[in-house]
Each structure stands twice: as C-alpha cells, then as structure tokens.
Amino acid sequence: MATHLLPSFPSSIALPMRASNDSNRNCVRVNSNGDDHPVLQLLDDYRRLDTRTIHRVHCHMLRLGLLHHPFSASRLLVGASLSPSPDLAYARRLFDSIPFPNLFSWNTLIRAHAAGPDPRLALLLFARLLSDGPDDPDKFTFPFAIKAAAALSALREGAALHGMVVKSPLFSSDIFILNTLVHFYAACGDSGLALRVFDNIPSRDVVSWNSMINAFVLGDRWDDALRLFEEMQRENVMPNDVTMVSVASICGKKCDLELGRRIHAYIQQNDDIEASSILDNALLDMYVKCGSLEDAELLFHSMNTKDSISWTTMLVGYCKLGHFHAARHLFDQMPDRDIASWNALISCYEQSGRSKEALDLFHDLQQADVKPDEVTLVAALSACSQLGALELGCWIHAYIKKNSFTLNFHLTTSLIDMYSKCGDLEKALDVFESTKNRDVFVWSAMIAGFAMHGEGKEALDLFEQMQEAKVKLSPICSVLVATQACCIVDILGRAGLLEEAKECIRNMPMPPSASVWGALLGACAIHRNVELGEHACKHLLKLEPRNHGAHVILSNLYARSGNWNAVARLRKSMKDSSLKKEAGCSSIEVQGVVHEFLVGDISHPLKEKIYSQLGEIASRLKAAGYVPDKKLVLQDIEEDAKERALSLHSEKLAIAFGLISTSSPAPIRITKNLRVCDDCHLVAKLVSGIYNRDIILRDRFRFHHFTGGLCSCMDYW
Missing domain, CATH: 1.25.40 (Serine Threonine Protein Phosphatase 5, Tetratricopeptide repeat)
Structure with a gap:
C-alpha cells in the first residue's frame, strides 16, 4: 500500500519518538489513566471549543504530565483536530508530543486531515500507520482514508485501499466501509465501479442507496438514478431527506417540472422525511431550473427558515427569467448579503448583457466594504470587456496584484480578454507572456485578441506555438x-x-x-x-x-x-x-465611468454640450468635403430627414462626448454593439484627422483604429 502513496512524509507529522522510562517516572500520579482529571472536563464537547481553551488545557496537561496518558492525550487531540476552527498544524505538533499514541489518536488525525485543506496528508498518515503504528487499521480508519482519496479523486490510492478491504474478512462486508467506497468511486467519476461495489453490499441501508443514487447523479446518469430510487422503494427502504435532495436535483437537471412537482408532493405526504433547509433549497433550485417562478415563489415564501442559499437561489431565478427589477428588489431585501449573493446578481447582469448594471453593482459592493473574490473579479472583467471599460479593467488588475490573488487560468483568461476587447493589445500580450502555465483557453484568448485586432499573422504564429507546446486541444480548436x-x-x-x-x-x-x-x-x-x-x-x-x-x-x-x-x-x-x-448602442468610459448612447439620445446630463460639439463636427466635416451617405438610411423618407437620422447615430454622439471629455494624446475608445455603418466609419476617419485624435472603435465584428484620417481595417469590415 505504501508504494502507491506519496513516498515523502513531512517532518511536521513525523512519527513521534518513544518516551524514555525517566520521563515516565516524572509523571504526576493521578490515577490509572489520568482520564478523569478535572482539567479534562473542559474538553467534554469539542464542537464548542475555541483555540484559546485548547491551548490553556494543553498547558495544564504539560504541567501535570497528563500527555503521557494515551486516553487523556487523545481527548486533547480531538479538540485540536475537530473543533469548529481546527488548527491542523498545531494538531500535528501535539500528536508528535504524545509518547505512545493509540489507534484512536491516529484515526482522529487521519479523519481531521481527510476533511482538511490537504487530504494528501491523511493518506500519508495512513501509510505511516501501516508501517510504524501500534495497531492495524480498524473499521474507522479505512473510511477516513477512503474519504481522503475521494477528495483527491485519487483512483489508484483508493483502489489500493479497496484491495486491502477485500482481503480482510473483518472489513470486506462492513457496510460503513463499503458505502464509503461507493462514494469514492462516484467522486472519481466512475459510476460503473461504484455500482459494482453497491451490488456486492450484502445488506444495504439507506446510506448505501443514497450513495449510489448520488453516484449516478454525478455521472449524469439521471434516468438510472430515478430507476434506482424506484427500486429502493420496492425494496421497502424508506428514503430520507438526503435521498430527496438528490432526486430533486435530477428533476432540475432534466428540467422536468411535472416530475419535480410529484416529488415535492411525495415529500409533503411522507412525515418520515425530515424537513430541512437543505431539502427546501434543493426543491427551490429545482423549480428555478425548471423555469417555474410561480412554484419557486410559493415555496420560498412558505419556508420557515431561509438561509443565504435560499435568497441567492431565488435571486438567480429572477435574473435567469429576465425579472431584473424583482431580482434587485429581492437583493435589497436580503437580511445578510454574503459575497455569493453579490456574485449571483453581478454575474446574472453580466451574462444577460446588462454590463453597465453589473459594474454599477460592483461599485456598490466596494462601497459596502465587501471584499470581492475570484468569481466577482471574473464577472467584473467580463463586463469591462463588453463595455470597453479599460480604466476599470486596469484598476481590477491592480487590485488583483495588490491583494495577492492567485492568477489562475480563469483570471488570466479574463484579463487577456478584457485588455484585447478594450483595445490594449500590448497589455493583453504582457499578461500572456508573464503567465508560465497556460491552458488552451489562455492561448485561445490571446489568439482571439490578435485576430480581432486584424493581426492575422501573429494569430497564426501563436497558434503554431500552442501546437509546439503540446497544449491539450479541446473543442475550441x-x-x-x-x-x-x-x-x-x-x-x-x-x-x-x-x-x-x-x-x-x-x-x-x-x-x-x-x-x-x-x-x-x-x-x-x-x-x-x-x-x-x-x-x-x-x-x-x-x-x-x-x-x-x-x-x-x-x-x-x-x-x-x-x-x-x-x-x-x-x-x-x-x-x-x-x-x-437590436437597438444600436455605443459606450465610452471616462474616468472610470461608462457612458452609453442610443441613436438620438437626449438623456445624458451634458446633452447640450454634446449636441453643440456635434454641430461643430458637422461644420468642420462639411468644410472638409464630407457628404452624408443617405443610402444607408433604410427608410424611404425625405432627404433632410435621412441626413439628420445619420447625424444622430450612437457612435457620433459617443465621439462628440469623447472630444469634450478627454484631451490629446489620450485616444477616444468606443464600443458599439452592432456593426459600424459606412457613414459613421467615414466620419470617424475624418474626425481622427481633423481633430488629430486617435479613435479606437470596437464594433460587433472587429476593431477599427482611426489615426490621421485612416483606419486599420483599410475600409473593409
């Protein structure tokens, strides 16, 4: 078994040294095992212990010599390992100080690390127990080790544990261990092996059925899971709330509202199924995924206990079905808004094309003194990409650096995409080149950046480099x-x-x-x-x-x-x-604020100055020989009306606002949701020359860099 595990073992959890006879002579004689000393009463309920209490008890036990008593030491180890805020590094040092840790202590430490941030250490501890422990693993040790393998999706190590179980007459039919193995294979994505273990469980309990149903759910074998649910009832095994959470999730995944309603009625009719907020939330999520806001609202308002998941699920439901006013109203009513609820609304705004509202909410989050996480930043960067909000995108990049966020694939891809779509290809390339580990999406984001800026040769060269780097290709290729x-x-x-x-x-x-x-x-x-x-x-x-x-x-x-x-x-x-x-809309960012313009827009606070600037532009264009291309007006109307319609296109309003709000040499950066028309393209070229201002305009298809009266697209787009 040990050969299948990582061979090295951290010194911080090295095997404890045996205590000498001299040290044993200095122990305080309390009783036969020291387990009933009054100081140990402070450890009675480890679920309520805090770090300060654990440290105090540890000091007393050192002074009294109680750590030399295995049972006393194991009680302190439980507190250090399994308290609400465990300090596993401290627990390992404590374990090292126990002269002869019993199997209970080993199991405690393996259990804590299996549920901790680094389950690998649980497997290392198990390997050391096999080679140096005082006893062989028991029926409690194996489930903890198998749980660690499941958390790591470590199929080889878990299979080795399975082999040890099968070879042992004591454990080969232990239902607790076998149920854990079903969960393990499910976590590794192998519902077939999970089913083989399940079929060989001699007397299956509700946990066995739940584990197998969940294995099918994780493997997207939804119909198999429902058939197993029906078989479970034929076998007279009563489903519990855990079963129904899995079944409700299947209804949501299948978007089967009728079945979901039947399942909900089944739960209400069976008093043996314990009500819980987890089950209510699963049903709420099911109704939202099935698109029934009416059922979701009825359930939501009938729930006795609503946690942050309940509120956030309802919030997402409103957003997905386009009820953004109701979503914002619900958000404002939430008693406690955690980062998940902020992320839900920001992401829904961004994914629904309401990027300006997403960034407005991002600003509100900062005002509320809530710290954004990776999900927040990815959504905000995507909104910046859609709006061309380069200044805010740069600020987010600086925030990522200042707060030492790990620049993983998601953030890296989002930054490259933001800089590319906001017109700063050089910074996009800086992010790409500073990233050592690149997945296919990072490469693809940079290739797409070159392509949208018309740098075809660079895009193809980078594609060849990606192939040379032997990056695993995906459907995106x-x-x-x-x-x-x-x-x-x-x-x-x-x-x-x-x-x-x-x-x-x-x-x-x-x-x-x-x-x-x-x-x-x-x-x-x-x-x-x-x-x-x-x-x-x-x-x-x-x-x-x-x-x-x-x-x-x-x-x-x-x-x-x-x-x-x-x-x-x-x-x-x-x-x-x-x-x-789709209505044409042009956006421009000035001093971190995104301003949007529709055709003929008169809603902007600076509309008088904008239209005055527009008039000046028209005069200077006419002096330069500009003639509006009235054929572009797709209506059979008077010529004067056609000319006025052309002059009020959203791009022209954004250009006028850019001229009055920014100064040279800063470029005017505009994002248009549709293809820029021929007349606006011509005007942008002329303005770039007349006013000596670079204009970077991104339309639905490509970037246009206007400089000195010329465009990078060479008048073909």
Missing part, C-alpha cells in the same frame, strides 16, 4: 479551424473574388459555419452582389434563424441597390416573425 476557413472567405471577399469565395465554401471539408456565410454576406454587401448575397443570407438564416444582423445587412444591400420594395418585404418578414432589430 475546431472553432479556430472554422475561423481560419472564415478568414479565407473574408480575404477572397476583400479582393472582390466572390465566385471564388463561393467555390471555397462549396469545397470545404466541413459544413460551413454561420460565420463563414456571414463573411460572404458581408462581402456581397460591400460589392453590391444582390443575388449571391441572398444566397448567403438564406444559408446563414438556416443556421441562425433569429440572426437579426443578417436581415440588416441584406436590407443594406437592397437599400444600396435602390430596391425599396425588397427592403419593405424584409421588414415585414421580420415583423411577422417578431424579430426586432
């Missing part, structure tokens, strides 16, 4: 391959070789993705090829029927060709299918 195919179509489209691009799609070794058809459609819109554009749009909408952007590009194509009847038909088709064009 198929996306990269599809992206390269899309790039080929895009390059042919740029050159106006539309038939060649169509032929390239026809000869692809894989079914063309939506992005491939989108690239062809965009090329057709640029080169005004209506027939091929309709062909590309048809295939794109087969893959993404709700893609309003495809309708908009095709409308642009019809409008540029003067085919207003086709524009009207397309608009009617969108209306009949309840497909609405």
